[in-house]
Structure formats: C-alpha cells, structure tokens
Amino acid sequence: MNTADDPTQNHQTATAEQALVLDDVRKVYRMGDGHEVVALDRARLSVGSDEIVALVGPSGSGKTTLCSIAGGILSATSGRVIVGGRDITDYSERQLTAFRQDMVGFVFQSVNLVPFLTARENLLVVDEMGKRTGAAARRRADQLLDELGLGDRARNLPSQLSGGQRQRVAIGRALMNEPELVLFDEPTSALDTQLGEQVMEIIRTEMKSRQTAAIVVTHDERITQYCDRTVHITDGVLEA
Numbered sequence: 001m002n003t004a005d006d007p008t009q010n011h012q013t014a015t016a017e018q019a020l021v022l023d024d025v026r027k028v029y030r031m032g033d034g035h036e037v038v039a040l041d042r043a044r045l046s047v048g049s050d051e052i053v054a055l056v057g058p059s060g061s062g063k064t065t066l067c068s069i070a071g072g073i074l075s076a077t078s079g080r081v082i083v084g085g086r087d088i089t090d091y092s093e094r095q096l097t098a099f100r101q102d103m104v105g106f107v108f109q110s111v112n113l114v115p116f117l118t119a120r121e122n123l124l125v126v127d128e129m130g131k132r133t134g135a136a137a138r139r140r141a142d143q144l145l146d147e148l149g150l151g152d153r154a155r156n157l158p159s160q161l162s163g164g165q166r167q168r169v170a171i172g173r174a175l176m177n178e179p180e181l182v183l184f185d186e187p188t189s190a191l192d193t194q195l196g197e198q199v200m201e202i203i204r205t206e207m208k209s210r211q212t213a214a215i216v217v218t219h220d221e222r223i224t225q226y227c228d229r230t231v232h233i234t235d236g237v238l239e240a
C-alpha cells in the first residue's frame with residue numbers, strides 16, 4: 001500500500017515510542033442465540049515502551065479480553081491495535097502468528113507449562129520457530145533460568161516445582177524471544193501473598209532491566225505498587 005493512502009501511517013509514526021496503543025477498541029462477543037456481550041468499549045490505552053501498567057477490575061470486567069486483543073490472540077470488533085509501532089488491526093492469521101512469536105510474551109494465572117517437559121525445555125519450545133536455535137537458544141534459556149533463581153531447577157519437571165517456581169518458569173518462557181510487551185494475566189492469583197510479592201518483584205526487575213513494557217492484570221491492590229501506573233476497568237470501560 002502507498003503510505004500516503006494509509007490512514008494508520010501518521011498514527012504509527014506518532015506512536016512508535018509506545019509499546020501498545022489501543023485506539024477506541026471495542027469487543028463484542030456474539031453468542032449462539034444472537035445475544036451479544038460487550039466485553040470492551042471505547043478502550044483507549046497507551047503503554048510506554050518501558051512502562052508497567054496494572055490493570056485492575058472485577059471478574060468479568062474485560063481484563064482478559066483486553067490482554068488477548070493486545071497480544072494478537074483475539075481481534076477487536078472495531079478500533080485499532082498498535083503494538084511496538086506496528087498496526088496489527090488488519091493482520092491475517094499468519095501475520096498474527098509471527099507477531100505473537102516475535103513481539104509479545106504471555107504469562108497466565110493457571111500455570112500452563114508443558115507437564116512432560118523440563119523447566120529448560122519449556123523455555124526452549126517457545127524458540128522452535130523463534131529467533132535462536134540450538135546452542136544459542138539453550139544458552140539464553142539457561143541464562144534466564146539463572147536470573148530467575150532456577151539455575152538448579154532446569155532439569156526438573158513442572159510437577160517437581162512449587163507454584164512460585166512454576167510461575168517463574170512461565171516468566172522465563174515469556175521473555176525468551178525478547179518481546180516488546182509482556183501480558184501478565186493475574187500472574188499471582190494462585191500464589192499466597194508473600195510468594196505473589198516475590199513474583200512481582202521478579203517481574204518488575206526483569207521488565208526494568210530489559211526496558212520491556214508490561215500489563216499486569218490483578219485483583220489485588222497490593223500488586224499495583226510494583227507497577228508504574230494503575231488503570232481500572234469496569235464493565236468493559238477503562239478509567240485511568
């Protein structure tokens with residue numbers, strides 16, 4: 001496309017410093033019976049390239065929907081989604097797959113490690129289509145596990161790790177491909193308070209040392225002190 005004809009071009013230039021821009025994003029789920037759920041409405045959000053934003057709201061308020069759209073898992077019903085200066089709104093499935101691999105990391109509440117792979121192998125699977133292969137990938141995985149305090153756990157299976165350790169493996173996996181933006185969806189909610197705070201400490205250290213942006217979804221106001229800014233969401237509507 002000729003850039004002069006591309007209405008997103010100016011916007012992309014203007015937002016290149018942002019890890020994420022949601023511009024008037026709406027998401028409507030259509031149910032089988034014709035019923036519609038508006039999960040996100042008129043959402044405007046900018047996350048700076050090294051900013052950690054807490055996203056706080058009750059269950060069902062649209063937090064996971066927002067993360068899924070920002071991470072290219074779900075497409076918006078309307079509005080534009082720009083990640084690391086790239087407008088992904090009209091990406092094809094193939095482009096989105098490559099985008100997810102290159103640009104974003106995900107850490108979920110439920111620890112979704114592959115149960116029959118070791119901690120180290122769980123980091124390496126991410127990289128199969130990734131930036132590194134072979135020895136370079138193994139070096140990066142070992143370095144990340146070391147940083148996360150799991151150097152001596154690299155060969156353990158998830159079932160041999162504690163909840164906090166498993167969540168740290170998930171953080172390492174999310175960082176494997178040097179993403180622009182990491183989406184943490186209730187990363188501490190399955191952990192007790194003290195472990196949750198330890199994991200948040202690690203998240204903050206890792207994001208700041210890499211100047212990587214993050215959204216951290218939480219119910220817990222205590223968690224927000226590890227973030228630079230808090231955004232509240234109620235019934236699909238964001239408020240700063």
Ligand SMILES: Nc1ncnc2c1ncn2[C@@H]1O[C@H](COP(=O)(O)OP(=O)(O)O)[C@@H](O)[C@H]1O
Nearest residue numbers: 029037038039058059060061062063064065066
């Ligand atoms: N796949 C889906 N189909 C239909 N409705 C959904 C779907 N996913 C989420 N919703 C609805 O959208 C709203 C927001 O959900 P969600 O983003 O999961 O909220 P949160 O993560 O804050 O709990 C809720 O009303 C939820 O029931």
Ligand SMILES: [Mg+2]
Nearest residue numbers: 063064065185
């Ligand atoms: Mg959720």
